[in-house]
Amino acid sequence: MQLGDLEKLVLQFLWSEKEADAKRVHAGVGAARGNSLNTIQTTLDRLFKKDLLSRTKQGHAHFYTAKVDRESLIATLITDVTADFIEDGEHSLIAAFASSSANLDDAQFDELEKLIEAQRKLRSRQA
Structure with a gap:
């Protein structure tokens, strides 16, 4: 599994915030980097499809939480890199x-x- 820089930042944000919608993630991570809300939504969806995030629908928005903790993800990434x-x-x-x-x-x-x-x-x- 490979993670881009923005994906890593979003995960770190969600580890600290526990739960957030795309607008909150954009305010916390994307805006300072010049990323659009659409880019943040796409990044959240990619992380969801990689099974790293869970999401629940509340009204019109999805709220995301990390499915894995930091240490487990690091272990998985190390294993993936070294397996080759x-x-x-x-x-x-x-x-x-x-x-x-x-x-x-x-x-x-x-x-x-x-x-x-x-x-x-x-x-x-x-x-």
């Missing part, structure tokens, strides 16, 4: 992560350890 370069059983994703984590400080490594431990506990409960 990783063969089954290969540990390139782990090696790439280890390489990219070189700039983390001790507090960030501590947080990462907590997240890994939480995932282990979740996995053991599901087994």
Whole structure:
């Protein structure tokens, strides 16, 4: 899955606002960038079709909410990007992560350890 710059901005806006119609998204994101309301409506529809947004009709307008949280989307995008370069059983994703984590400080490594431990506990409960 690929996301354009405007799509990313709209998602970030909806993560912070929780729910908005096209006019609200346009006021919060599109107007400052010079995007028309129609462009924002098209972007919202594309994100809806990509199954990243849900929408409900209220009166004449659709109100949109994000269907995925930020962390889940990042994980999906990383998996999509790396899938083209990783063969089954290969540990390139782990090696790439280890390489990219070189700039983390001790507090960030501590947080990462907590997240890994939480995932282990979740996995053991599901087994």
